[in-house]
Amino acid sequence: AIQLTQSPSSLSASVGDRVTITCRASQGISSALAWYQQKPGKAPKLLIYDASSLESGVPSRFSGSGSGTDFTLTISSLQPEDFATYYCQQFNSYPSTFGQGTRLEIK
Amino acid sequence: EVQLVESGGGLVQPGGSLRLSCAASGFTFSSYAMSWVRQAPGKGLEWVSAISGSGGSTYYADSVKGRFTISRDNSKNTLYLQMNSLRAEDTAVYYCAKKGSGRYCSGGSCFNFDYWGQGTLVTVSS
Numbered sequence: 123a124i125q126l127t128q129s130p131s132s133l134s135a136s137v138g139d140r141v142t143i144t145c146r147a148s149q150g151i152s153s154a155l156a157w158y159q160q161k162p163g164k165a166p167k168l169l170i171y172d173a174s175s176l177e178s179g180v181p182s183r184f185s186g187s188g189s190g191t192d193f194t195l196t197i198s199s200l201q202p203e204d205f206a207t208y209y210c211q212q213f214n215s216y217p218s219t220f221g222q223g224t225r226l227e228i229k
Numbered sequence: 230e231v232q233l234v235e236s237g238g239g240l241v242q243p244g245g246s247l248r249l250s251c252a253a254s255g256f257t258f259s260s261y262a263m264s265w266v267r268q269a270p271g272k273g274l275e276w277v278s279a280i281s282g283s284g285g286s287t288y289y290a291d292s293v294k295g296r297f298t299i300s301r302d303n304s305k306n307t308l309y310l311q312m313n314s315l316r317a318e319d320t321a322v323y324y325c326a327k328k329g330s331g332r333y334c335s336g337g338s339c340f341n342f343d344y345w346g347q348g349t350l351v352t353v354s355s
Contacts, residue, residue, distance in 0.1 A: 154332045156341035165324055165345035172331040177343065209274055211341065217290050218339035220274040
């Protein structure tokens, strides 16, 4: 199975900061990557699909980029509601797999 | 409005069985592949199983193959997960999730998830 490694595993930042989270795949996955946000006790929420397509209703401060093995999720200006855990997911090949998560905390 | 509502979770002894349900509304259920994804307490997300819109194709993670069975009743807009021979390591919140837009892998077993249910907790313990 394809392994996804997110970095960092945790991150402290302030409101208004620009934040970047990286997801690296153990082999090429083209652009078949999604990003999710999960808050405690809640289901994950889709932010980005196909590496860079913004899901409907998601604020434009979220953006995704990359292809092949290296991907990034960028939040251009952190808002209080953005503090959460973020996961990447590959769906290029069976079985679909997730990264281990990046916990974004308030500094 | 798309809604996915899971039910059927609970406490079960090792070796026991449980059947999860996911009631869907707000979209044409039979047109979309669906999946189950689980999350052990304090851990990350793990894809468990997927099924095509017609129900004719099913897919499983190696960790559950031979023990879990995914199915759907399109007349009732409901997705199921029959879980047998349960183990302590199956303890998790189980989410049902709808296939989203965009790419998917060949064969259709893997895709992104644009809507998720609230989850149902399965605890396997004696």
